[in-house]
Amino acid sequence: MIGDPLPSDKLEGQLLSKRLALPIFASDALSSVAYAPQELLMILLVGGLAFLSFAPWVAAAVVLLLVVVMLSYRQLVKAYPSGGGDYEVAHRNLGEKAGLIVASALLVDYVLTVAVSVASGVDNIISALPFLNPWRVELAIGFVVLLMAVNLRGVRESSKAFAIPTYVFIASVALMIVVGLARVALGDAPVAESAQFGVQAENIGQAAVILLLLRAFSSGCSALTGVEAVSNGVPAFRTPKVRNAQATLVAMGSIAIFLFAGLTAVALIANVHYAEDACHLIGFADCATTPQRSLMAQVAAAVFGNNSVLFFIIQAATAAVLLLAANTAFNGFPLLGSVLAKDSYAPKALLTRGDRLVFSNGMIILAAAASLILLVYQANLTQLIQLYIIGVFVSFTLGQTGMVKHWLRMLREGCTDRSAVIRGLVINAVGAVFTATVLIVVTITKFTHGAWLVFAIMPVLWFLMLGVNRYYRDVTKEVEVDPTTTFGASGDHAIVLVGKMQKPVLKALDYAIAARHDSIEAVHMAVDDEQTAQLESDWRSMNIDVPLNIIESPYRDVADPLCSYIAKHRAEHGSEVVTVYTPIYIVGHWWETFLHNHKARRIRKKLMLVHGVTVALVPWLLDSSEVLYGRRSRPLPGQERRGEPVRPVKRAQHQAESVHRRSR
């Protein structure tokens, strides 16, 4: 009655335990700790060393925001456990257009996640191995290409190899914070290499002080990127899915808060001075040629000693976790594509998960866009951060606003657990207000620093997606079954296209004969006299019982004379269906496609425009096509973070019924 329970069991086995889910979903959120404190302190330092005293307050504001956003998403995960995330929430509650704004923000976001994470990763590698500095951009683009290649090959994210760097990162940075603070307690506070440098401050007026603090806060908010990842992956968790996802979210948020606050604190204690322009540091001699080391590297060097083993472990783990974060975008981008395709906002082809080709296209587009941005901005982390958080907060704000509407509707419709709904409403309302405020702040402070680009690209994507949707809607209407359209072909004629007398042609002929059409003829398009004569003699000598007709194609164009021949035939024989048999070569290697089937494809294209024609492809497998059988399927990128679709039990019943219904 319930059907074979095995598939369900198997599915459960493929789902993620919390232990594995944390590193998979957290790399994006945790890796932002690698750049957020640095960018926060850097902006403050524009105003001079005195402004560093504001740092704890600004960092506290960021932490507060992190808590609010984390709690907000805890609610979102519970209300929408299907994995649609902000896009689904905005779409359902605020309507299509708001949903598409979130979608376009997320698409831009994925590209920037790759660019920012890789740029920061390379920055940390260079901080450990300074001799690599001349190849900063090349390294960054190299990593993007590497990530693309790995993902194109297919990758099983849930393997333990993926979990290790995240745990090493958490453990080593936590150790660094603890040791750093312990040394303060023991009176041996760590001192950063840049502590000695003075800073050439800009002269800042009263109003500008506020603006600078807001700018620093905006940059610090880059710590929030990636917090939403869990909400897109609830179906991938083991049951109880929502509870496990929520627990993972809280664990991730708490770790992020600890690392962010701790790192900022130790950096302030160690007097790390990181300037937007290295030459504004007084006392930094080779500012034009030598880059500043990342805040992470300076803290690690101050706490554990420069070039100590632990220093290198910190830098390696930081770089690794940043590259993992970039990797998540290679999973998220196609997943979002498939969700959009399901709602008809992107080509349907993206919906078919098995379609490696289309997944590949998405990854190639992502890698190309990220590489272009890295090239244009010369892998400069500070400039990239300017673009980054706009998109993040657009989707945060719309997602939270959608949740507010969701709870309000629940209240209106009368729900069972009123207090839980009100709690959710309050949390998400606070979240919406906070994130909207931050969005305004971020927009004001970042717009002229490069964020206008994001505002230019998002509408383009938005219109494209809307256009695709409207197109599909029109087509669906066009092909809708209506009572005025009548079908009723009668009669059945077969034409076998014959070029040279070769096996594929004989096979097509054989199939055409087997289908026992009312009438059958072989047609040869005469282009080359010699070839035609050869065919005629072959035809006779093989005693083929099908009449061979030769059609002139005076201008070497084969398709048009054939089409008019068929049209003439149809004119004589009424609404007959004409089945045109053409052999088609099946090849094993991609490059072989350049060498086959072009002429046939062109003829086919024109034939399809002729009324009453159906084209029958008779495949001929070349020896090389055996390669196709040998191809083993690899895990699709993002399979783990999304979870397999769980089929309702009802289907098992269906299957039995369908077997029963089979004809003959």
Add this chain to the structure above:
Amino acid sequence: MIGDPLPSDKLEGQLLSKRLALPIFASDALSSVAYAPQELLMILLVGGLAFLSFAPWVAAAVVLLLVVVMLSYRQLVKAYPSGGGDYEVAHRNLGEKAGLIVASALLVDYVLTVAVSVASGVDNIISALPFLNPWRVELAIGFVVLLMAVNLRGVRESSKAFAIPTYVFIASVALMIVVGLARVALGDAPVAESAQFGVQAENIGQAAVILLLLRAFSSGCSALTGVEAVSNGVPAFRTPKVRNAQATLVAMGSIAIFLFAGLTAVALIANVHYAEDACHLIGFADCATTPQRSLMAQVAAAVFGNNSVLFFIIQAATAAVLLLAANTAFNGFPLLGSVLAKDSYAPKALLTRGDRLVFSNGMIILAAAASLILLVYQANLTQLIQLYIIGVFVSFTLGQTGMVKHWLRMLREGCTDRSAVIRGLVINAVGAVFTATVLIVVTITKFTHGAWLVFAIMPVLWFLMLGVNRYYRDVTKEVEVDPTTTFGASGDHAIVLVGKMQKPVLKALDYAIAARHDSIEAVHMAVDDEQTAQLESDWRSMNIDVPLNIIESPYRDVADPLCSYIAKHRAEHGSEVVTVYTPIYIVGHWWETFLHNHKARRIRKKLMLVHGVTVALVPWLLDSSEVLYGRRSRPLPGQERRGEPVRPVKRAQHQAESVHRRSR
């Protein structure tokens, strides 16, 4: 008996009169006059002003070579009037591998023709309008893109607009030479703007003098490029084809000799001093920022007065004829591709002349390669010339050598007109010796100056073409009819793939029913429960007389369960042919292809791997497909210079016969 004479007449009308053929085929050869004298004198000047006294002798050697090559090609045109040129001659007489060397040389040549002609054209434009100098590379690449765009749209080369620039060029440069020489006779010799400049000479030893003279000669030989063009276009001439082609060749050669010799003479008289490095000119102040004006511009300014109307006419005509020369490559490249495809050395797709898409690909490749070279060499004419003539002389030498073998074979086989054969043999033998010598000289003098690149690329192309040929040979062998392969499918089952209940599906169903297969079923792949239920109810309510079977596709993959369903069916029913009907959308705009048919295409690909399956495509024309009917055909690039294929009269008879043989 002879058939309708109209088509033949029409063909004659499309063929080229000598008056139109000259500008079409001569632009490449004549345009080289724009750079050959300049490069010749420039190399001599490396040795100092004294070396200019060698100039008449070096120029005379080039003229002698031009005469020899012209006479050699006169023979080639007569012996091989089919338009295959050097490639055909080398292939037939020296074997496949020599033919492929010529082919790879020609492919490289076409790219360099574009690069050199455009670079020289831009140089002459800048000589007239010096303020354009900062945009030299941008202008050059812009022109390449423009030429590509014009040719992609399709262009009728025989229009008079194409003839005008060539005739204006010939007339104005001839006038310039005559006026220049007349002023000498009248005692008012023209004086070039650079006559006053001294030249910083290199210190040159005894042996180096010879080498320098040879280098100057090599550069002067760039005057010979394009002479072979007529030999590739004999079929495009009006009858008597060979006589007309020969006459055009001689006229072209004579004009080229007159212009080359005359321009060199006037330049020497006017004391044009053109240095490889402008800063080697003593007295040229702004050598670092201001470019030297082209020799053509300096002579025109000296003869007619700077910035006079005639000066601008000369520069405009020179630039125009150079761009026309570049345009010829956009015709020649795809034509050579089709010849190679005919001999199975390139993808067969290139053979189909109607295939605009593939022609387009060839043009895009050509434009991309030329742009890349212009970018790398910064549109520097002198450096590009170093690469250019290697390929030209490789094909000259092998073509002439092939002709020698051709005449020798004629002698051996015993021919009617012995004296004509011996005359041809002598002419081509002299041509072969001359061009081979020049090839050696060019290789020695140019190799280290950049020509090694050509020697690196040619073998790659050579191996690619040979590989394609061997591949096609293997496939032909594989599909050859042999007595051991037996066909004999029996039985006939039809499957109609049904997704949603929409018109395209109903049409496919209608066609499948009309074909009256032995058995028929509709198959739906269940992915979405709701959709499946909807279909089932639609099916019932429409009372369709075909059983609908539903197949589970648990992992959203539709193709694999379908394939195994069919395989099972075939296992039960023996060697039945299974025809799978799928609707296919026909769309009007290129971008619509991204939005349709992907899933169906993927299913089709897998179905073709199943034994005994033929896929019947039932086209559904979307409204937008009407665009396809409206597309008028444009003249294909190169149509004029190749000539339409002339069909033998025999075919008309054939047609009558074929109509007679038609069944029913």
